[in-house]
């Protein structure tokens with residue numbers, strides 16, 4: 001599961017790159033040879049909508065969706081566009097300031113981006129795995145997080161139709177990371193005290209440099 005060493009929401013575009021290089025891929029940093037100028041512009045446009053660490057909405061528990069109307073479908077399509085533009089593999093509504101239980105994700109590059117509404121983790125396998133995660137809301141920061149390797153998630157789609165996801169590995173990790181967002185929980189809340197402290201230091205230094 002080498003791909004899991006890469007960021008959770010930041011797409012593992014170039015598996016050969018180190019976590020440090022990958023961190024640069026998350027913001028408007030130095031040279032990013034894997035993205036064209038057009039892709040970089042689109043990513044910057046998308047990232048401008050993503051709330052960053054320190055924004056209180058990221059600590060907010062999102063509310064269940066009860067209306068499955070055209071507005072919800074527009075919101076879901078917008079989130080799909082933003083996630084794709086940001087070159088991410090997952091995005092929760094709270095990350096774009098919407099306090100509703102909606103997430104989108106795609107862990108296989110050629111698959112459609114799936115909308116998961118009102119998700120509930122119905123079952124967690126006992127097996128645990130620690131891997132490095134990144135977050136579009138905390139670009140440039142990576143921390144180790146222990147997650148269940150296998151989960152089953154019950155949800156509804158944007159028309160309100162129920163479905164179930166049996167997920168393993170990276171897909172299970174992304175779903176747990178995004179569902180955490182809907183509960184106001186960040187990856188920093190799930191790592192060690194030492195890594196959290198180090199991550200906060202990195203975050204402050206990056207901001208001071210901007």
Ligand SMILES: [Zn+2]
Pocket residue numbers: 009134135136137177181
């Ligand atoms: Zn995240």
